[in-house]
Structure formats: C-alpha cells, structure tokens
Amino acid sequence: MSVIDQAKNAAEFIEDKTHEVSFDKLIWMLRQKRDEAALQVPEWEQLRDLASAIKEHTLANLGPYLELFEANAKRNGVTVHWARDGHEHNQIVYDILKSRDADTLIKSKSMLTEECGTTPFLQSRGVKVSETDLGERIQQLDDEPPSHIVGPAFQKTTEDVAALFSKVYGSDPNKADPVYLAHVMREHTRPLITEAKAGMTGTNFAIAETGAIVTITNEGNADLSANAPKLRICSVGIEKIIPNNEHLAVFVRLLARSATGMPITQYTSHFRAAREGGEMHVVLVDNGRSDRLGMEKFWPSLKCIRCGACMNTCPVYRRSGGLSYGSTYMGPIGIITMPTFEIRRYSELPFASTLNGSCTNVCPVKINIHEQIYAWRGVMDEKHQTPSLKKQAMIIAGKLLSHPEAYRIATQSTETALKVLPRFAIYNHFNVWGRHREVPAPANETFHEWYRKNRTH
Amino acid sequence: MRVGLMIPCYVDVFYPKAGIAALELLEKLDIDVEYPFDQTCCGQPMANSGCEADARATEELFIRNFAKFEYIVTPSGSCTHHIRNKFIATPPSPERDHVQSHVYDLVEFLHDILKVNEFPWAIFPHKVALHTSCSAIRGLFMQSMSERVHDQKFSKPKALLQGVQGIEFVDFERHDECCGFGGTFSVTEEAVAAKMGYDKVDFIDKSGAEYIVSSDLSCLMHLQGCAGRLQKNLKFLHLAQILNGDKE
Numbered sequence: 281m282s283v284i285d286q287a288k289n290a291a292e293f294i295e296d297k298t299h300e301v302s303f304d305k306l307i308w309m310l311r312q313k314r315d316e317a318a319l320q321v322p323e324w325e326q327l328r329d330l331a332s333a334i335k336e337h338t339l340a341n342l343g344p345y346l347e348l349f350e351a352n353a354k355r356n357g358v359t360v361h362w363a364r365d366g367h368e369h370n371q372i373v374y375d376i377l378k379s380r381d382a383d384t385l386i387k388s389k390s391m392l393t394e395e396c397g398t399t400p401f402l403q404s405r406g407v408k409v410s411e412t413d414l415g416e417r418i419q420q421l422d423d424e425p426p427s428h429i430v431g432p433a434f435q436k437t438t439e440d441v442a443a444l445f446s447k448v449y450g451s452d453p454n455k456a457d458p459v460y461l462a463h464v465m466r467e468h469t470r471p472l473i474t475e476a477k478a479g480m481t482g483t484n485f486a487i488a489e490t491g492a493i494v495t496i497t498n499e500g501n502a503d504l505s506a507n508a509p510k511l512r513i514c515s516v517g518i519e520k521i522i523p524n525n526e527h528l529a530v531f532v533r534l535l536a537r538s539a540t541g542m543p544i545t546q547y548t549s550h551f552r553a554a555r556e557g558g559e560m561h562v563v564l565v566d567n568g569r570s571d572r573l574g575m576e577k578f579w580p581s582l583k584c585i586r587c588g589a590c591m592n593t594c595p596v597y598r599r600s601g602g603l604s605y606g607s608t609y610m611g612p613i614g615i616i617t618m619p620t621f622e623i624r625r626y627s628e629l630p631f632a633s634t635l636n637g638s639c640t641n642v643c644p645v646k647i648n649i650h651e652q653i654y655a656w657r658g659v660m661d662e663k664h665q666t667p668s669l670k671k672q673a674m675i676i677a678g679k680l681l682s683h684p685e686a687y688r689i690a691t692q693s694t695e696t697a698l699k700v701l702p703r704f705a706i707y708n709h710f711n712v713w714g715r716h717r718e719v720p721a722p723a724n725e726t727f728h729e730w731y732r733k734n735r736t737h
Numbered sequence: 738m739r740v741g742l743m744i745p746c747y748v749d750v751f752y753p754k755a756g757i758a759a760l761e762l763l764e765k766l767d768i769d770v771e772y773p774f775d776q777t778c779c780g781q782p783m784a785n786s787g788c789e790a791d792a793r794a795t796e797e798l799f800i801r802n803f804a805k806f807e808y809i810v811t812p813s814g815s816c817t818h819h820i821r822n823k824f825i826a827t828p829p830s831p832e833r834d835h836v837q838s839h840v841y842d843l844v845e846f847l848h849d850i851l852k853v854n855e856f857p858w859a860i861f862p863h864k865v866a867l868h869t870s871c872s873a874i875r876g877l878f879m880q881s882m883s884e885r886v887h888d889q890k891f892s893k894p895k896a897l898l899q900g901v902q903g904i905e906f907v908d909f910e911r912h913d914e915c916c917g918f919g920g921t922f923s924v925t926e927e928a929v930a931a932k933m934g935y936d937k938v939d940f941i942d943k944s945g946a947e948y949i950v951s952s953d954l955s956c957l958m959h960l961q962g963c964a965g966r967l968q969k970n971l972k973f974l975h976l977a978q979i980l981n982g983d984k985e
C-alpha cells in the first residue's frame with residue numbers, strides 16, 4: 281500500500297476550519313482535566329514509576345505470565361486460544377461463531393480488533409457485527425475508523441452526529457443535542473444487544489493470577505456485550521497481562537485520570553468465567569508484539585495502557601485530526617507503533633512530530649515516546665525510506681555544513697544565504713515556509729561578518 | 738575561564754543582533770569569550786531528519802572547533818539540547834564527551850554557572866510574554882513543565898529577566914505548548930506548524946503583551962512569521978538583547 285501522507289491529510293483537516301478548532305478545543309480540555317486529576321493525587325509520579333516498573337517486569341517475564349494466565353483461565357472453565365497474527369485471530373473467532381451458528385455479534389470497543397480488521401473479516405463471511413460503544417457505533421455507521429482510541433468519534437461535532445443519525449435512523453437532523461442523540465442510539469442498539477447470538481469485548485487488563493479479563497468502560501456496553509449473549513469472546517493482546525489484582529489497582533488509579541480526568545470509570549468489570557449455561561473464549565493475540573518485544577529501542581511501547589493522554593497533549597495530533605494518520609493507532613503512540621506493522625506505509629509518521637516531549641511526560645507508564653519518535657526517524661533513513669528529495673538535501677547540507685569555507689561563501693552575503701540557508705536548515709525553499717508565514721528578512725550583515733570587523737583587529 | 742561562543746545559523750544570518758548581544762553580555766560579565774571562526778552548525782537539521790550519517794562530518798567539525806574550550810555557550814536551547822543529548826553521529830571520544838558535558842545554553846550559563854541575578858545596565862519597561870522552547874523545557878529542564886503537576890514551579894529565563902528593571906510579565910493560555918517550529922517540521926508539516934504558531938500568537942496577543950521574548954530564535958522566527966501573516970502588532974526579541982540592555 282502507498283505511504284500515508286499525514287501532512288497532506290492534516291492540511292486538509294485544517295483547511296476545513298470548523299473541525300480542527302472544535303477538535304483541538306475538546307481534546308485540549310481532556311489534557312486539562314488530566315492535569316487537574318493528577319494534581320489531586322499527591323503520589324502521582326510514584327504511581328507512574330510503579331506502573332512503568334510493573335509493565336517492564338511483566339514484559340520481561342511475559343512467557344511465564346501468559347502460561348499462568350492460561351492455566352488459571354482454563355481452571356475457571358474458559359477456553360483459551362492463541363493467535364499468531366490478526367488473520368489467525370479472525371479465523372479463530374469466525375470458527376467459534378460458525379460452529380455455534382452465531383450470525384449476529386455485538387462488540388464493545390476494542391483497538392485490537394481494529395488492528396486485526398476483525399469486523400470486515402466477519403462481515404464478509406456473513407456475520408452481522410454491531411458496535412455497542414456509542415462513539416464506535418457512530419464511526420461504524422459512517423464507515424470510518426476511530427479518530428481517537430478513547431473516543432472514536434471525537435473528531436465529529438454534535439451536528440455531524442445529528443446529520444448522520446437522521447440519515448441512518450431518521451431522527452431529527454436539527455437536534456444536535458447529545459442527550460437526544462444518545463437516546464436515539466440506545467433505542468436502536470438495545471434490540472441488537474438482546475437479540476445477538478454472540479458478544480465480543482476487548483481487554484484492558486488480563487490478570488495472570490486469577491485468569492480474569494478486566495474491562496474498564498463508561499457506558500456499560502462491555503458488560504452488556506459480554507453477558508447478554510450466551511457466547512462470549514474476548515480478544516487479548518499478549519501485552520495486556522499483569523501479574524495480579526494488586527497491580528491492577530495501580531493502573532486503575534492512573535488510567536481514567538490520564539484519559540479523561542475522571543478518578544475512575546463507571547464500570548471496572550472482572551470477567552472470570554462464562555455466565556451460567558454460557559461459554560467464554562479468550563483469544564490471546566501476538567500480531568507482531570513478540571517481534572516488537574525484541575526491538576532494543578522500541579519494546580517499551582508495549583507498556584501502553586491505551587489511555588490516549590499522549591494524543592490529548594500532542595499539539596500536532598490535535599491540529600491534524602486522528603484520521604490523518606491513516607492508521608489504527610494515531611498520535612504519538614501511533615507514530616511509534618504503526619511502523620512495526622508496515623514500515624513503508626507508515627514511514628512518514630515519525631516526521632509528524634515536533635519532538636516537543638510533552639507526550640513522554642504525561643504517559644502514565646512512562647514510555648519514552650518522543651525519544652522513540654526520534655529513533656524511528658533514524659530507522660527510516662537506515663531502511664532507505666527517506667524520500668529522495670529530502671535525502672539529497674540532507675547529503676548536500678551535510679557536505680556544506682562540514683566545509684566552513686564553502687559554508688562561508690554561501691552565507692557571506694545574506695542574499696545568497698537566503699537561497700542556501702533554508703535548503704540545509706529546512707531542506708526546502710522558503711516558498712513552502714511562506715505559504716502561511718512571512719519570510720524573515722535577512723540582516724544587512726551576518727554575525728560572522730560583524731565579528732570579523734569588530735573583534736579581530 | 739575560556740568560553741567558546743557558538744552562533745547558530747539562523748542567528749548568524751537573520752538575527753545577528755541577538756548574537757552580538759550574547760557576546761557583549763558575556764564581555765560585560767568579564768568572560769574571556771571567543772567565537773571560533775570555522776564554525777558552521779551542530780548538525781541538528783540532518784540528525785533530526787533521521788540522516789545521522791550525513792551529520793557526522795558536521796559534528797566532527799564542531800568538536801574540532803570547540804573541544805578546546807572550558808565552556809561552550811550558545812544562545813539556543815535547541816542546539817544545546819542537541820549537542821548535549823543527541824550528539825552521537827560521531828563515535829565516542831574524550832573530545833566528544835567534553836563538548837557534550839560542557840555545552841550550555843546562555844540562560845543556563847548565566848543562571849547556573851555564573852549565577853548572575855542582576856543586570857543593572859538593562860531597563861525594559863514593557864509587557865513581555867516569555868516563550869520558552871520545548872528543547873529548553875523538556876530537554877534541558879530550564880523551566881518546570883505543565884505536565885509534571887507536582888513539580889516545584891520555576892523558570893530560569895524568567896529568573897534572569899527579573900533582574901531587568903521595569904520588565905512586566907504577562908500570563909497567557911497554554912503557555913508551554915509547542916509553538917510548532919520543530920526544525921524541518923516547520924516545512925514538511927507547514928500547515929500544522931503554522932496553525933500551532935497562529936494559536937500561540939493569538940493566545941499571546943490576547944494577554945496584552947507588547948513583546949514575545951525567548952531564548953530560542955528558531956521559535957521566534959516561526960512565531961514572527963505567523964504574527965506577520967496575522968498582522969498582529971507584536972515585537973520579538975531574544976532574551977540576550979534584553980539582558981544586554983539593547984534599545985530594541
């Protein structure tokens with residue numbers, strides 16, 4: 281597939297003035313709420329240290345913890361499956377559904393199934409899949425992927441949703457009122473939930489010592505998806521394992537606060553076994569995770585608990601919109617994980633950052649996100665993914681800047697400097713700079729010249 | 738104490754006055770300062786683009802120029818951050834170690850090494866919005882960051898500017914959000930970069946500031962370009978010019 285041109289997509293998002301402005305405002309508010317919530321917890325930084333250490337410990341002993349989880353889940357009567365990649369995961373899910381004649385599936389939000397492309401896979405095989413998370417359902421109805429990992433439809437305004445619902449459900453297009461819209465949705469999804477033959481959820485944490493799956497949600501839809509139908513399937517990325525409930529407490533304190541500033545979500549549900557008369561399946565999915573665990577610089581991205589705080593703080597994400605990344609994970613965490621899935625396609629993502637470092641400092645599990653973004657840029661060059669025009673400019677710049685005489689000739693008159701300086705400094709001509717900004721006026725005399733005249737005689 | 742002065746490319750060509758102010762200021766403080774003539778750049782444009790190999794010769798030249806100094810001082814947080822924390826295109830050597838561990842942003846040098854807190858020759862009776870770069874905040878820890886809500890609040894550039902008579906600081910929204918420059922980012926993602934700059938300029942403009950002051954000219958060049966396009970009546974100065982007592 282072709283390279284995602286994040287910059288171009290972002291430019292289009294900004295061009296349409298309404299969405300960029302409301303998106304930035306909404307998402308920045310989440311960052312502010314996160315700050316306020318963190319301020320209420322004096323031991324916040326210690327919690328971040330702890331959370332990071334727990335994840336590092338678990339990742340360093342992932343094999344044994346996965347086996348412990350499997351043994352305990354089995355003891356609880358759960359069937360455990362292992363999937364090497366997304367395709368295997370989808371096939372396993374499909375086989376379970378097919379063998380039980382389940383042709384309707386309700387889902388609660390799961391980034392892992394987005395990653396695996398589960399919904400299109402199942403739908404093309406005749407399974408009717410319905411999302412139950414409000415935001416995720418909105419995106420499904422509009423045939424769009426999520427624009428944010430916590431709030432999939434954050435990029436839409438209430439007016440957008442009113443228009444969409446009116447098209448799909450025939451509701452009032454002029455009533456852009458969140459409560460009204462939530463009711464419309466509820467009316468239409470509840471029957472899907474009660475009638476569905478199978479339910480599917482993702483997982484926030486999988487507890488090795490108890491074999492439980494923990495989901496953390498606000499709408500209660502994971503509980504409905506899990507419990508209404510008799511057949512339930514949970515998809516679990518193998519990095520979601522943590523040792524025991526004591527560790528869970530650390531993450532529960534951090535997750536909602538980092539995500540939305542709430543001290544805790546409405547529901548923190550532990551699923552250990554199937555409901556009476558039902559069955560429960562867990563699919564443990566690798567899909568590139570063990571390869572990433574072996575990457576010296578990039579393994580810490582596996583600590584991620586998908587809170588979205590790095591996205592909320594990211595000034596580039598807020599102005600670009602989540603869809604501009606053309607990927608399952610977006611914003612800072614997307615930049616450092618997507619290239620592990622497909623390097624060519626996501627080769628431009630590491631450049632969608634100013635390396636300002638805010639993400640690293642909000643991340644509740646202390647992933648060195650901006651350092652990884654920087655390191656990915658180096659990988660793109662090593663793997664010859666740098667666009668040739670840019671690479672050429674860097675080679676020229678490297679030569680010019682290592683030869684003082686040539687450099688001096690180029691910059692000695694500010695007129696020639698203007699031609700050459702932007703080339704090496706920012707690899708392109710100032711006509712790009714000047715599209716939205718005034719070009720700086722060169723001074724009459726460089727510092728170098730001034731120094732030669734005023735200090736060397 | 739022998740100090741080598743590094744003047745970044747932008748300063749050399751577009752803002753020589755800021756370089757001159759930094760030099761004169763150090764001279765006023767009786768520092769034996771020298772500007773090595775063969776200097777060009779620290780290699781950041783290449784390294785930040787991922788092209789580390791292409792930065793190597795430039796880094797080597799930098800080391801040749803500056804390894805002999807006891808301190809290397811530059812009026813740029815971004816260059817300081819690069820040299821101190823990311824200068825790895827050349828193999829490790831005692832000389833590389835030396836430049837990495839002896840490079841200081843002008844603010845750090847004045848605040849931490851010389852411990853200057855008064856600039857009696859400087860008067861600046863204006864409303865100032867202080868913009869501190871991300872490199873300076875989250876790379877060099879020159880100022881507390883808003884993400885770390887429990888940290889003690891401090892700002893080294895502000896502490897220095899407080900030694901100037903008459904200066905008045907204004908607060909503005911999202912004060913430590915990135916301005917959008919980001920090196921090559923300012924061109925490769927020009928639409929996002931410009932929008933970030935516009936937002937920053939708007940927040941500052943609303944605060945009633947007359948001047949945007951920073952210890953990083955790369956941010957200022959970008960913000961000035963944005964303010965110009967928005968036709969905002971804001972003025973821009975490098976912190977060194979105020980500390981040196983320059984009359985605009």
Ligand code: SF4
Binds near residue numbers: 587588589643
């Ligand atoms: S990288 Fe950190 S901040 Fe970003 S989503 Fe993951 S846990 Fe949250």
